[in-house]
Amino acid sequence: DSEEAVAAGCSVACTATLxxxxxxxxxxxxxxxxxxxxxxLQRDSHGELRLRLAAKTHSANLSAKGVVIFKKFWREGKCTLRLPSExxxxxxxxxxxxxxxxxxxxxxVKQQCAASRQQRAAPLRQLQQHRQPALPQAETDISPVSAADLAAVRARQAAAAAAAAGSAASTATTPQRLQRKRPAVAPAASAAATAAMLQLPGFRPAGGTPPSLKGPRLDLLSSPLSAPGQHALTEEQAAVLDAVRSGVSVFYTGSAGTGKSVLLQRIVGMLPPDxxxxxxxxxxxxxxxGGQTLHSFAGVGDGSGGIERCVSRAASRPAVAEAWRRCxxxxxxxxxxxxxxxxxCLDVVARTLRRSREPFGGIQLVLCGDFLQLPPVKPSDAKGRRFAFESSAWQRAVKATLQLRQVHRxxxxxxxxxxxxxxxGRCEPRHSEMLRSTRRNLDESSANSDKDIVATQLCTHKRQxxxxxxxQLRLLPTESVNFVAKDSxxxxxxxxxxSVPEKIELKIGAQRGSGPGWPVVRFVGGHERIVDQHEFAARVAxxxxxxxxxxxxxxxxxxxxxxxxxxxxLDACRLYVSEAFEAGQVYVALSRCRSLESLSVANWDASCVRADERVLNFYRQLRECSG
Incomplete structure (x- = not known):
C-alpha cells in the first residue's frame, strides 16, 4: 500500500486472526x-465499505457493513472488529x-456516515438492484475524514441519545419497592467511598502517574486524526521519524526542552508493540x-563480572533470551x-542470543538523550568511565545522528x-548576575510567587x-500514617x-474517612486518585x-x-547547586523550569558550571558533519 494511504489513516500493519x-x-x-x-479500508463501486487484508501468504476482502469496534486494548496495539455481514x-x-x-x-466515522446514507437511500437502492445486473466491484482507498463527516456523525449520535432519553423517561415507572433492592453504588465505587480520603501536600507518585491511573481513552470522534495528546511535528522532528521508518539505527539529541520525549512517544506509537x-x-x-529499565530487559544484572558472565546470565534465563530474540x-x-x-556488553549479548554477527544482532536501535546532561553513574571504586558514543558497538551500530535545535519549553x-x-560549560558574568537576581523569586512576598504552587527544591545530594x-513532614500538624510493605x-x-522503602510515613493534609484505606493524591487541577499498593520485583540468583x-x-x-x-x-523550583559534583548537573537543574520567574537559585557559584571535554568534542564533530 502507498505511503499516502498509511498517512491518511486508512491502512495499518498488523498481525490478524480471521x-x-x-x-x-x-x-x-x-x-x-x-x-x-x-x-x-476501501470503498467498492457501490459505495460500500470493504476491509482488504493483504499478506504474502493470504488475502481476504471483507464487507465492513455494520462493523462493531472493540477498542479496550488499543494502547497495546490490539483490537477486535466484529463483521456481522460476513x-x-x-x-x-x-x-x-x-x-x-x-x-x-x-x-x-466512515461506517457511521455510510449507515446514514444507506438509511436515506434504501428505497432507491432496492429499485436499482432489481433493474441493474451485478457488476464487478472495484475498490478504491477511502477518502480522509472531513469536517462534514464529523458533524454528520455527531448529529447522528445526538439524535440517538435524545431518542434513548425519551424512551427511558417514558418507561421510568419501576415501583419504589423494587428500586430499593438495587445497590445504590457499584462495588468499586463503594470501596472507594470508604477509603481514607487524604490530601498529601508535597507528595507525588514515585513514577509520575499512580498505577490506578489509566491511559487516555481513544476518542473516535477526535479531529484531526491522531492519538490522544499528539501535536504536529516540526521539520527536524519529522526528519527523525523518517530516519526511524527507514529501519536504520538512529541517535537523536538536543538540548533540554526540544521535545525529545514527545518525539519518543510518537516513535514508540509508530512501532509494532510485540x-x-x-x-x-x-x-x-x-x-x-511507560517502559522498563535497560538493565531489567537485558537480564545481565548491573553488568559486572565481564562480558562472558553477562552473556551467561542472560542465556540462563529463558524469558530473557526469548525477549532478546523477539525484539x-x-x-x-x-x-x-x-x-x-x-x-x-549489550551488543555481545544480543549477537550471541540472536546468533547473528550484525550489530546488536540485527536489532534497530532508537537512542535518545543529551550527552551534555548527566553522565553515566559509576561506582566509586570503578575505573574511569566512558560515554556510550566512545564504545566500539556505537561506531558499528549507529548509522544516523540527528539534532533537535528548536526549544519548546x-x-x-x-x-x-x-x-x-x-x-x-560556559557562564559569563551577565549570566551569573541573572541567576543571583532570582534568589528571592519564590518567596511568599515576591510578586513572582504563585501561592497555589509549592516550589520543588532540587538538590545535588541525596542527604540534602x-x-x-x-x-517538611515534621512541620505538618496532623498525625502520621505508616504504610508497611508486604514482601514475598x-x-x-x-x-x-x-529505592522502595519497607515503611513509608505520610501525614494527612485533609479530613480522613472512618475506616482504613489508601491515600488519595490530589493532582494539579483538583482531580484526585486513590493510590494503592504496587508490585516491585527483583531477581535473586x-x-x-x-x-x-x-x-x-x-x-x-x-x-x-x-x-x-x-x-x-517543573512549574516552579528552588535550586541548591553550589555542591554540584558532575558535569552537566547544573544545566539539568536550571533547564527544568520554563522561565527565570519560576526559578530561584540559592548561593549561586559559577565555578560549579562545567561540561566534559570529550562530550564537547563529540558535539563539535556533529556540527561539522551537519555543515
Whole structure:
C-alpha cells in the first residue's frame, strides 16, 4: 500500500486472526492467523465499505457493513472488529499504536456516515438492484475524514441519545419497592467511598502517574486524526521519524526542552508493540515513557563480572533470551547515562542470543538523550568511565545522528541563551548576575510567587533531599500514617530494592474517612486518585521466580535530586547547586523550569558550571558533519 494511504489513516500493519463464526450460535467455526499483513479500508463501486487484508501468504476482502469496534486494548496495539455481514471477526494485534488509533477513528466515522446514507437511500437502492445486473466491484482507498463527516456523525449520535432519553423517561415507572433492592453504588465505587480520603501536600507518585491511573481513552470522534495528546511535528522532528521508518539505527539529541520525549512517544506509537522494547537508563525515565529499565530487559544484572558472565546470565534465563530474540526495535531513553562498557556488553549479548554477527544482532536501535546532561553513574571504586558514543558497538551500530535545535519549553530568549551557554560549560558574568537576581523569586512576598504552587527544591545530594523532606513532614500538624510493605520473602529485600522503602510515613493534609484505606493524591487541577499498593520485583540468583515487594508507590517530593529530575518539566523550583559534583548537573537543574520567574537559585557559584571535554568534542564533530 502507498505511503499516502498509511498517512491518511486508512491502512495499518498488523498481525490478524480471521475467525469465521457460526451465523446462528456465534461460535468460532474456523480460525486463521496471518502475520505481516496490511489491513486497508476501501470503498467498492457501490459505495460500500470493504476491509482488504493483504499478506504474502493470504488475502481476504471483507464487507465492513455494520462493523462493531472493540477498542479496550488499543494502547497495546490490539483490537477486535466484529463483521456481522460476513459472520466473521478480525482480531488485530501488533499494530503500531498511533496507526491503529487513526485507522479505528477513520473506520468508525466512515461506517457511521455510510449507515446514514444507506438509511436515506434504501428505497432507491432496492429499485436499482432489481433493474441493474451485478457488476464487478472495484475498490478504491477511502477518502480522509472531513469536517462534514464529523458533524454528520455527531448529529447522528445526538439524535440517538435524545431518542434513548425519551424512551427511558417514558418507561421510568419501576415501583419504589423494587428500586430499593438495587445497590445504590457499584462495588468499586463503594470501596472507594470508604477509603481514607487524604490530601498529601508535597507528595507525588514515585513514577509520575499512580498505577490506578489509566491511559487516555481513544476518542473516535477526535479531529484531526491522531492519538490522544499528539501535536504536529516540526521539520527536524519529522526528519527523525523518517530516519526511524527507514529501519536504520538512529541517535537523536538536543538540548533540554526540544521535545525529545514527545518525539519518543510518537516513535514508540509508530512501532509494532510485540517486537518493540521501550527502555531507559534509569527507573524514573522508564516510568515517564511507560517502559522498563535497560538493565531489567537485558537480564545481565548491573553488568559486572565481564562480558562472558553477562552473556551467561542472560542465556540462563529463558524469558530473557526469548525477549532478546523477539525484539526487532530497541528504544533507549537517556542514553547519556549508559556507559560504554555496558553498551558493548549489550551488543555481545544480543549477537550471541540472536546468533547473528550484525550489530546488536540485527536489532534497530532508537537512542535518545543529551550527552551534555548527566553522565553515566559509576561506582566509586570503578575505573574511569566512558560515554556510550566512545564504545566500539556505537561506531558499528549507529548509522544516523540527528539534532533537535528548536526549544519548546522556554519562550524567554534571554533564558534560552543562558541555558545554551551553561550547557556548553560556559557562564559569563551577565549570566551569573541573572541567576543571583532570582534568589528571592519564590518567596511568599515576591510578586513572582504563585501561592497555589509549592516550589520543588532540587538538590545535588541525596542527604540534602532527605533532610528537607523530613523537615517538611515534621512541620505538618496532623498525625502520621505508616504504610508497611508486604514482601514475598522474610528478609533481604531492602538491599535488593533500595529505592522502595519497607515503611513509608505520610501525614494527612485533609479530613480522613472512618475506616482504613489508601491515600488519595490530589493532582494539579483538583482531580484526585486513590493510590494503592504496587508490585516491585527483583531477581535473586538461583531463583526461578522474582521476589516481590508490595508498597504504595509514593515518595516525599518537597525536594528531589537533580538526577531524578532529568526529563521533568517543573512549574516552579528552588535550586541548591553550589555542591554540584558532575558535569552537566547544573544545566539539568536550571533547564527544568520554563522561565527565570519560576526559578530561584540559592548561593549561586559559577565555578560549579562545567561540561566534559570529550562530550564537547563529540558535539563539535556533529556540527561539522551537519555543515
Amino acid at each position: 475467525e469465521r463464526l457460526d451465523p446462528r450460535l456465534g461460535s468460532v467455526q474456523h480460525s486463521r492467523r496471518i502475520t505481516g499483513c496490511q489491513l486497508t 459472520s466473521a471477526q478480525l482480531l488485530l494485534s501488533n499494530c503500531p499504536v498511533d496507526r491503529l488509533a487513526d485507522f479505528l477513528k477513520l473506520l468508525f 517486537r518493540t522494547v521501550v527502555s531507559a537508563s534509569t527507573g524514573v525515565a522508564a516510568c515517564q515513557i 526487532r526495535h530497541l528504544v533507549i531513553d537517556e542514553i547519556s547515562m549508559v556507559d560504554a562498557e555496558f553498551f558493548d 522556554q519562550a524567554d530568549r534571554k533564558f534560552v541563551d543562558l541555558l545554551t551557554h551553561i550547557r556548553y 533531599v532527605e533532610a528537607i523532606n523530613q523537615h 520473602m522474610p528478609a533481604g529485600l531492602n538491599s535488593l530494592l533500595p 538461583g531463583a526461578e521466580m522474582p521476589v516481590i515487594r508490595r508498597q504504595v508507590p509514593l515518595q516525599l517530593a518537597w525536594a528531589i535530586s537533580v538526577h531524578k529530575s532529568q526529563g521533568m518539566t
